[in-house]
Amino acid sequence: MIFALILLAAYGIDRMIGDPRNLPHPVIGMGKAITVVERIIRRFVSRPRSLRTAGILLPLTVAGGAWVLTSILLWLLSLVSPWLMWAAEAWLISTTIASKGLKDAGMAVYTELSKGDLPAARRAVGMIVGRDTTQLDSPEIVRGTVETVAENIVDAVTSPLFYALFGGAPLAMAYRAVNTLDSMVGYKNDKYRDLGWASARLDDVANLIPARITALLLVLCSRLLRYDWVRSLRTIRRDARLHPSPNSGYPESAVAGALGIRLGGENVYHGVSSFRAYMGDPTRPLEPEDIIRTSRMMLLCSSVFVGLCAAIAWIGFGG
Template sequence: MQVGGKAADAVGLLAGVALDAAFGDPRRFHPVAGFGTAAGALERRLYAPHRAAGAAFAAVAVGVPVLAGVAAHVATRHRPVTRAVLVAAATWTVLGGRTLRHEATTMAKHLKQADLEAARGRLNHLCGRDPSTLDEPELARATVESVAENTSDAVVAPLFWGAVAGLPGLLGYRAANTLDAMVGHRSPRYARFGTAAARLDDALNLVPSRLTAALTILAAPTVNGSRAEAARVWRRDRADHPSPNAGQCESSMAGALGVRLGGRNVYFGRSEVRPFLGDGPRPSAGHIKRAAKLSGTVGLLAAGLAATVAATRAGVAAAAGHAVRRTRRGGGR
């Protein structure tokens, strides 16, 4: 298939989505794991218990991948096939849709078999809660909430930034999101050092989280949910969550599935009590399967939208460049 210059990013995004759907995360030598190792080494060199050190750490750790993306973008400006291949590889690397759905369905299988020990052992693949005392409904709730939030973080947000900013957007977003997972959580060590990483991740997810909510509402009928109910719960409960972004995704998911999310979350060494989202019963194994299916549908909708935006962006840029060249030629006469 011949790849036109205007379509390179769009084709690359769709190819990357297809690779993720077919193969999931690379099992060995995952580039994101390599980035995490490098970021950990950088943290050891720059760490100090104040925000300025954390800001410097975030600037370097995110800035380097962004600059690498810019360099690749410039180098492939007149090589659309190479550009498409690089965007496809980057998209595959930064997406986590198949892995998210696999972990969710594995959890549902354990809960359906009443194997709480296996389910508790699997929860850390999805979130950082202490599973030792969680029963089936709480394990299901943790899974559904993780699917909702990570549909944005691991699927919609990378595609959004790839659509609007190409390779630099894909690499920069994944770097920022990885840093937030590493140092953006509340702990004595990262209370100040992790502030910059956490706020950067929040800023980058403002639009994608709301887009995720809109697509979740749109796709609610695919899991026998109601768009009207999903929209109602989202409007009412989205601001109740302590996160400016997670509440968007979790409230729309709660409404689409007809369940109640929120409550007391126990982490290792601390606990949080969060407002309830939704009006239905507590989730069960069946709700996890529906959440995974809904996540996959949202991902497909986001992929189509991202490809459309990327192609439109490239077309506008090409038209603008052509207009500038014509103006310059006309001025030289």
């Protein structure tokens, strides 16, 4: 029962305050640790084959270190007071979740679009996507925002809660370390193709089950919100596997089908055009309100999932 309340408290903390800038955040520490380990590896290793082998050290060191340090911290706090340990665990798990930040980022784009300020909207969406945004029109800005919010339901909410359920704050922090590694070194470019392959692969594996659970929950949420849940399910079955990521296509196709919109298409990265497979059917043009609809689906999906996790913890599993 206590751990169920910890999960609910962690989600409540994130929904209420998100990630205040004046409080220390573990992800910042993870980023610094990744940079330090990368420098050490590159100082002693330069050959591609050796870098691929050394790349395994990144997730082992950073994610393993996050698990160990969090476990030690909670153990030390338990010696002082179990209440202090429970409060710390709730806060630590909350730092691995970003439902409020995800909603706020999407709404920042919507606000500028609703005012008709395209340059400001381009800057806002540029904060949350990796593609070039300087030439995007309103529908493309909406597409980038919807894709980001939908995709990050997994990374920012369901995956950390999934691992918190089965391993508490230590495993949730280890997952967040894996996800941070992927965002920093999991690129298929000349710099990280060899060093970052293990981190990228581990992130794919870690999100495999949560992504598919998320897709099913989004179908349920589309039914509750009176969107097209039948088309959402059909679109998942048809389009999810077309995405270059083994996981991102599931939430994106679920949202696209539910809203009757088409995601994917041409993106430009550093001046180079890249086509991403289409998700969904263009039954109508993309509009700024699709950002609000996607945020509603994200928040409802998050709430349903944390409720399920709490129920599982309550009856004695997980934790």
